[in-house]
Amino acid sequence: MWRDRKVAVVSYVGPDFEPSPPRRPRRRPLTVALAALVPGALLGWVVYEAVGGSDGGSAGAVGTPVSSRAPASPTASEPTDSGNDDAKQPSPTPATSAPGTSAPAASGPLKGKVIVIDPGHNPGNFQHTAEINRKVNIGTNWKECDTTGTSTNAGYTEAEFTLDVAHRMRTLLQAQGATVKLTQDGDRPYGPCVDERARIGNAAHADAVVSVHADGSAAGNRGFHVILPGSVHAGAADTRPIVAPSRRLGERIAGNFVRVTGSAPSNYIGDGTGLDTRTDLGGLNLSTVPKVFIECGNMRDSKDEALLTSGAWRQKAAQGISEGIVSFLRG
Ligand SMILES: [Zn+2]
DSSP, rough: OOOOOOTTTTOOSSSSOOOOOOSSOOOHHHHHHHTTGGGGGGHHHHHHHTTTSSOOOOOSSSSSSSGGGGOOOOOTBOOOOOOOOOOOOHHHHHHHOOOOOOOOSSSSTTTTOOEEEEEEEGGGGOOOOOHHHEEEEEESSSSEEEEOOOOOOSOOOOHHHHHHHHHHHHHHHTTTTTTEEEEESSHHHHOOOHHHHHHHHHHHOOOOEEEEEEOOOOOOOOOEEEEEEOOOOOTTEOOTTTTHHHHHHHHHHHHHHHHHHHOOOOSSSSSSEEEESSOOOOHHTTSOOOOEEEEEETSSSSSHHHTTTTTHHHHHHHHHHHHHHHHTTEE
């Protein structure tokens, strides 16, 4: 997500774009998260078949069932992406939307569960700068409605990436019986604004919400990190009830992401934990249901770029995130 710096890549300036706060002292060994992984493996089988199609990523989807892969050791694996831009969160849009909703699955372990996937940014944001620059209230302050997101040096946009991963996740989770909704599905000209993105999850009474992003940090910065909501109570924002469950969700996702993708946690944010807590993101501040963001990698690093632009890798990313959600929902 790099916080969009719409203009030059330079401005990590404004309130909106602040790079995530530098590391936090506390660190939790990934091992912790790994412990939670076990249950997650079940998605593997379902996924495959299901996935095949959507988006032709570069490489085709799927290689081997993720679930069968050996867990990557938290330490070793190649650090993959990381960049820190965080996400630009969607913003609110009038109530129109209930973007991509999936048909309720007939049955499966997640029957009755509602999962909202928030594909960061929107491919159309680049053509609607005035609209996305409009400020919206996020409780603690005002921020841009939405941002353009980053892209690889070759032009593969973060918005394309997030939508692709979201589609793959939707397929996997629906196969488990979950009701899945997307905050946007390439079905609107821009946005939604971050506040609306949060409201969509709230209105759906989602059991879990995940905002998908990829960072736009300096080359050399690699790996993924999950952004957790910090405690905020100001204006319309009150994350106190969701801080704990969101952390559990984030830990499960981080652990499963490592295991399935083999990617290492960010080498520039989170002190190696793959977790970062923030209080400046509207999409988290305004959420009343468990929610996290995930920066899957750094689009501006060539090694991470190779992963992010691979359909096979995106499939693994989608599976890792989905299995984390499943693990969280199963308690
Ligand atoms: Zn983003």
